[in-house]
Amino acid sequence: MSKIVGIIGGGFSGTMTAIQLIKNAEEPFSIYIISEKEDLNRGIAYNSYSDHHILNVIAKKMSAFPDKPDHFLDWVMTKDPYKYLDKTLLANSFLSRNLYGDYLCELWREALMEAEKKNIQIVEINDTVASLQYIQHKISLSFKFAQKVEVDVCIIATGNQIPKNPRINNLAFYQSSNYFQNPWIKDSVLNVKSELPVLIVGNGLTMVDTIIGLKEQNFKGEIYSISPNGFNILPHRHTGMQYTSHIDEIYDGMPLNELVRVLNKHIKIVRNFGVSAEPIIDALRPLSHKIWRGLSKAEKAIFMTRLRHLFGVARHRIPLHIYDKIQKLRIDGKLHIQSGNLISIEEENDVIEVTYYDKKLHTSQTIQVSRVINCTGPETDLSKMENNFISQCIQEGLFSQDELRLGLKTNIENFKLYTKEGIEIRNIYTLGSNLKGELWETTAVNELRQQADSVSKVILSELNQVERQLKKNF
Ligand SMILES: Cc1cc2nc3c(=O)[nH]c(=O)nc-3n(C[C@H](O)[C@H](O)[C@H](O)COP(=O)(O)OP(=O)(O)OC[C@H]3O[C@@H](n4cnc5c(N)ncnc54)[C@H](O)[C@@H]3O)c2cc1C
Structure with missing residues (x-):
């Protein structure tokens, strides 16, 4: 058999x-x-x-086969309406x-x-x-x-x-029908009343998807996003630019603090010329497994607590046109990205009261929302x-x-x-x-x-x- x-x-x-x-x-x-x-x-x-x-990666990098780099792009070029478009444009597009x-x-x-x-x-x-x-x-x-x-x-x-439930005082809230632990299902953005804001926990790529979903459903209210660092999500600014001067300085078994020093040095250099950290972080990609495996357990733990989110922001970027939409929402006072930690979430008659510690104001704050969507990542x-x-x-x-x-x-x-x-x-x-x-x-x-x-x-x-x-x- x-x-x-x-x-x-x-x-x-x-x-x-x-x-x-x-x-x-x-x-x-x-x-x-x-x-x-x-x-x-x-x-x-x-x-x-x-x-x-x-996709958060351009079409020319999304082939499903390692030995056929243009496979996805070539496939797209056979389909309506893409087959009538310029190949270079499509190759560099986020489809x-x-x-x-x-x-x-x-x-x-x-x-x-x-x-x-x-x-x-x-x-x-x-x-x-x-x-x-x-x-x-x-x-x-x-x-x-x-x-x-x-x-x-x-x-x-x-x-x-699916993401784990964030730590709060009263776990009973997580049974609420106004709480969505799974942010990837359509229900998470359906039938949201615009009178009260929505709270998105986390502020990465899934937050952006959720905002797009809410807007598509005609949600007109305010959106709060709370995450421990409140980092601003970044756009792809220098797609295709290659900067590798720092790679020569990286060696096997390099201590984490030494690596960070080298990266910071080069980030400073490129910033002087109006370039972000983006190409520096991207150039690490082929080495990332080696670097990670060369770190000690203590160094990995330091990376997880102190550097992971910074690295994540530099790595997980969004296309410029989506970034512009997010910025516009912020400028219009429709999106508030807060840095803080949740303390408690109480619900009564479909009004959810969220108390969190605001790291910028150094005090606890309370907001009222109609829904909580967990976008903290898998x-x-x-x-x-x-x-x-x-x-x-x-x-x-x-x-x-x-x-x-x-x-x-x-x-x-x-x-x-x-x-x-x-x-x-x-x-x-x-x-x-x-x-x-x-x-x-x-x-x-x-x-x-x-x-x-x-x-x-x-x-x-x-x-x-x-x-x-x-x-x-x-
Ligand atoms: C929202 C989102 C967007 C992303 N966008 C991109 C992108 O643009 N570009 C990119 O390169 N990467 C992207 N990624 C990264 C993504 O993780 C990978 O590209 C890829 O889709 C992961 O595939 P996977 O099969 O490993 O996992 P998944 O897609 O999560 O698939 C896991 C499968 O396992 C099944 N499963 C799990 N447990 C069980 C069980 N007990 N019994 C039976 N079946 C089970 C699930 O049903 C599912 O079919 C994205 C990830 C997410 C979450």
Whole structure:
């Protein structure tokens, strides 16, 4: 009987791993691809409730294949109305995330045809994996609704988890129907009354998406955003500019404070010429895994507490035209970005009273809002997730977390997970966000397409080895 590869997660990571497995396969086998929502191929990012939610990376950098850099751009150029537009313009444009989802769906349809020709069985399971049992190297997956299945190899591509609830005095508020823990669903911006403001917790890219969503729904009221630093989101200002003078000064094992000193020195230099930190941070991208892995645990902890948000602001930027809209809202007094910490949230008769400590005013403030939307970013401490098979596996010791609890402890050479005892599990792999503790930068297409390609090659080489052994013994 041919081997079964189970992929938990049907977003970009799961889909592209399956596509790469099909593309590179030489022998028949089966793939079960499991997605809990109606988001097969698109995942959270490319299944948006608004066509105005756009990619935060230009089209020419969004190919799904590491060895075909123009693949997405060329695909776009075959579609109406893009085929009539200038290629250079499109290459440098921020296109709709839903369009990118269409691209992934089309890649998947093509892969299904290739799988049929190669005699590879594909089973799409639309359900939630509720538990994972590992007995004598066999992996058994139980679902919320469907019958359990057994697979020989499992790839955990579960991606972005919904944000955790911010710490406040009275947790009961989180049961309110006016609280949205998941900011990626359309309900979060529907039927909002304009008389009272809306509070968005967090002020990153998801805040921007939520503002776009609220405006699309004709919300005319004020919007508050509260986050610990209140940093202003930045636009892409120097797209395509390359500055690499600082790279020569970075060496293996460089202490964090030394690295920060070098970066600050170069940021000062470029600022004198009207250039922002943007190209300096972008140039670190190819080195980021090496730099992160070279830091000590203490340095990583310092980065997480003191530098993470600064780095995030420099890395996660928005297109200029969206930035202009956000600035206009601020100037018009419709958007207030506060730096502070939530203290309590009380609700009575659909009026929500939010008290927070304002870091600029050094005092607590209270605002009244009609809704609270959590845009603080995906939860990374997987052990904290309720009713989740990964947290169950962590509790049982089958999986372990990295030292900062940002993801799962994994051998990044072959993507295999480690047990609590530090034993490499021979047939369970992961990629994407679960590698955050190991690699830090591991959530964007730039990294995921390479990981999908690499993990599929590791798996195929091991499956082929087993196949060859079986044939030899026969
Ligand atoms: C809103 C948003 C916008 C983004 N925009 C960009 C961008 O413009 N450019 C870029 O490069 N990156 C972007 N990113 C980064 C993004 O994380 C990746 O590009 C990519 O989409 C992540 O894919 P993934 O498959 O790893 O995770 P996800 O897309 O989160 O997919 C995970 C999948 O796992 C499934 N799943 C989870 N748990 C279970 C379970 N127990 N049982 C069954 N199925 C399960 C989910 O249903 C889902 O299908 C964005 C991220 C977000 C959240």
